[in-house]
Amino acid sequence: MSDDQARIPEATTRRLSLYLRVLTDLERTGADTVSSRGIADLCRLNPAQVRKDLSRFGAFGVRGIGYDVAELREIVAGLLGLDTASRVVIIGAGNLGQALADYPGFHGGGFEIVALFDVLDEMVGTVSRRGHPVHHIDDLERIVRADGVRIGMVAVPAANAEDVVERLAKAGVRGIVNFAPVRPEVPEGVAVRNVDLTVELESLSFFLRDT
Amino acid sequence: MSDDQARIPEATTRRLSLYLRVLTDLERTGADTVSSRGIADLCRLNPAQVRKDLSRFGAFGVRGIGYDVAELREIVAGLLGLDTASRVVIIGAGNLGQALADYPGFHGGGFEIVALFDVLDEMVGTVSRRGHPVHHIDDLERIVRADGVRIGMVAVPAANAEDVVERLAKAGVRGIVNFAPVRPEVPEGVAVRNVDLTVELESLSFFLRDT
DNA sequence: ATTTGTGAACGCATTCACAGCT
DNA sequence: AGCTGTGAATGCGTTCACAAAT
Numbered sequence: 001m002s003d004d005q006a007r008i009p010e011a012t013t014r015r016l017s018l019y020l021r022v023l024t025d026l027e028r029t030g031a032d033t034v035s036s037r038g039i040a041d042l043c044r045l046n047p048a049q050v051r052k053d054l055s056r057f058g059a060f061g062v063r064g065i066g067y068d069v070a071e072l073r074e075i076v077a078g079l080l081g082l083d084t085a086s087r088v089v090i091i092g093a094g095n096l097g098q099a100l101a102d103y104p105g106f107h108g109g110g111f112e113i114v115a116l117f118d119v120l121d122e123m124v125g126t127v128s129r130r131g132h133p134v135h136h137i138d139d140l141e142r143i144v145r146a147d148g149v150r151i152g153m154v155a156v157p158a159a160n161a162e163d164v165v166e167r168l169a170k171a172g173v174r175g176i177v178n179f180a181p182v183r184p185e186v187p188e189g190v191a192v193r194n195v196d197l198t199v200e201l202e203s204l205s206f207f208l209r210d211t
Numbered sequence: 212m213s214d215d216q217a218r219i220p221e222a223t224t225r226r227l228s229l230y231l232r233v234l235t236d237l238e239r240t241g242a243d244t245v246s247s248r249g250i251a252d253l254c255r256l257n258p259a260q261v262r263k264d265l266s267r268f269g270a271f272g273v274r275g276i277g278y279d280v281a282e283l284r285e286i287v288a289g290l291l292g293l294d295t296a297s298r299v300v301i302i303g304a305g306n307l308g309q310a311l312a313d314y315p316g317f318h319g320g321g322f323e324i325v326a327l328f329d330v331l332d333e334m335v336g337t338v339s340r341r342g343h344p345v346h347h348i349d350d351l352e353r354i355v356r357a358d359g360v361r362i363g364m365v366a367v368p369a370a371n372a373e374d375v376v377e378r379l380a381k382a383g384v385r386g387i388v389n390f391a392p393v394r395p396e397v398p399e400g401v402a403v404r405n406v407d408l409t410v411e412l413e414s415l416s417f418f419l420r421d422t
Numbered sequence: 423a424t425t426t427g428t429g430a431a432c433g434c435a436t437t438c439a440c441a442g443c444t
Numbered sequence: 445a446g447c448t449g450t451g452a453a454t455g456c457g458t459t460c461a462c463a464a465a466t
Contacts (some may be wrong), residue, residue, distance in 0.1 A: 007275075008417070009457070010414065011413040011457070011458095012457090013418070014410050014414045016413075016414065016417065017407075017409060017410040017414050018410065018411035021392065021409070022412065035424085035426090036425075036426075037425085043394065044394045046458070046459060046460095047344065047425095047429095048428095048458075048459055048461090049427065049457090049458065049459075050424090051427060051428085052427085052428080052457095052458080052459090054426095054427090055426085055427055055428070059425095059426080059427065061425075061426050061427080062425080062426075062464040062465085062466070063425050063426045063427080063464070063465040064423080064424045064425050064426080064465065065423080065424080065425070065426085065466070066424090066425065066426080067426090069302065072463055079417065079420075080413050080414070080417050081416045081417060081419055081420040082413065082416060086416055088412075090388035093327040094310075095306075095309060095313050095314070095340070096304060096310040096314065098310070099305075099306035099307040099310040100222065100408070102306050102407060103306070103307065104368075105297065105392055105407070105408055105409040106409065106412060110413065110416065111412060111416075128216065129306070134463080150419055151412070151415065151419070153412075156423065157315075161263050167307070174419045174421050175415040175416070175418065176415075177412060177415060179335070179409050180453070181232065181253050181316055183229075191415055191418040191419065193411045193412075193414070193415050195406065195408070195411055196228075196229075197311070197314060197316055197317070197406070198228060198232070198316040198317065199225050199228040199229065200388050200404045200406055201299075201317060201322060201362070201364075201388060201404075202227070202228035202231065202291050202293065203221065203224040203225045203227070203228050203291070203404070204362065204386040204387075204388060204402055204404050205291050205292045205293060205297055205362070205386070206219070206224040206227065206291050206292060207224070207386065207402040208234065208292055208297065208361055208362070208385045208386050209292040220434080220435070222435070223435090246446085246447065246448090247447075247448075248447085256436095257436070257437060257438095257448095259436075259437055259438070259439090260435090260436065260437075260451095262447090262448060262449060262450085263435095263436080263437090263449085263450080265448095266448085266450070267448095270449065271448095272448050272460080273443085273444070273447080273448075274442070274443040274444055274446080274447050274448045274449080275444040275445080275446050275447050276444070276446080276447070277446090277447065277448080278446090278448090285460055288464095301449075327426095337462080347447080388438070
């Protein structure tokens with residue numbers, strides 16, 4: 001399972017995160033086993049899709065029964081690399097950066113937000129509502145290296161995004177979630193997810209014409 | 212061009228938004244014409260992809276020359292329904308809701324943010340940094356109907372998202388961008404975009420294992 | 423009877439390649 | 445010569461359908 005990563009479609013990895021969420025919920029509600037159909041219904045997917053996704057990594061189910069909820073939850077968490085927490089930095093301590101820092105969904109284990117960074121002197125030294133410190137962007141490389149930060153979330157204006165991404169990559173970050181409305185160039189070996197709020201809203205608008 | 216919407220892949224509509232962005236930039240820099248390759252390079256796409264996307268709606272280019280930047284920008288904006296502004300409400304005036312309300316990318320025309328809504332009494336009556344008012348959620352239906360709001364952005368906790376989506380749909384909203392970590396059920400005729408920050412981060416984590 | 427795991431079929435989006443226009 | 449528009453080819457993810465297992 002070393003260089004299998006490349007052969008797994010991104011769509012599958014996104015669904016794994018969905019599966020983890022419903023498995024966590026199922027475990028909390030006390031369910032012992034669940035069928036591919038049970039998972040699929042909760043995710044609004046096809047049961048065959050769920051089985052095919054899971055079967056890429058092994059045969060975790062029991063025919064006639066289904067999957068053991070607790071066991072599968074642990075397996076999926078492991079596949080996603082969430083058994084050991086990854087350290088995360090957030091670049092840009094504006095509205096969006098602060099919202100990301102305090103976003104409850106990131107604090108279920110698997111991620112540890114180390115700090116935010118900004119260029120504005122009046123922000124530096126403050127902390128977010130949840131207490132994450134804001135550093136000056138000049139300290140980015142030092143802190144990333146010192147703390148072994150693996151993921152950066154970019155919440156800066158479009159004009160600065162390309163530069164920030166390059167600095168993160170050079171400092172050794174391995175994954176970037178980019179919220180700036182640009183498609184930054186990234187070195188080989190650095191994974192990127194672009195979350196483009198303008199695209200979401202404008203593409204939605206398309207389907208609303210003449211209504 | 213009435214019920215063509217259904218035949219257009221969502222992927223194409225998302226790229227239209229990208230094309231609009233680069234065309235706007237090109238127009239600002241004074242470019243008169245641009246080739247499909249020029250657009251493709253800026254979006255990190257294949258030139259044939261750009262031509263095929265545009266050709267779904269008509270033949271806008273000139274062989275041997277390319278596309279007229281200003282003309283194509285206007286055409287694409289029209290396709291996306293951005294020639295007339297859609298009114299938008301944001302449900303949830305927490306960190307994320309406030310960040311969305313003040314997000315600069317939404318204010319280039321095409322959208323008008325009417326208000327935010329929340330259940331917390333201490334938020335009601337306040338305004339966001341940019342001056343968008345926060346109303347009580349009880350006033351949601353009234354304001355949506357009175358102002359002809361067409362789009363809702365949902366930034367509430369997972370537990371409340373399903374209910375909020377249903378209320379928006381019943382009040383007549385036609386499109387929803389959902390940031391809550393659930394896949395809400397929506398009535399026929401309402402378009403949804405799910406932006407799932409946890410999925411972005413966790414699916415990224417997958418590709419970082421053993422590194 | 424129920425449900426998994428998977429090869430085969432399908433559908434769809436992307437890319438190629440070239441005719442046709444300037 | 446340069447570039448668009450598009451049918452054909454390709455590639456890839458999803459769904460079907462069934463043998464295998466309990």
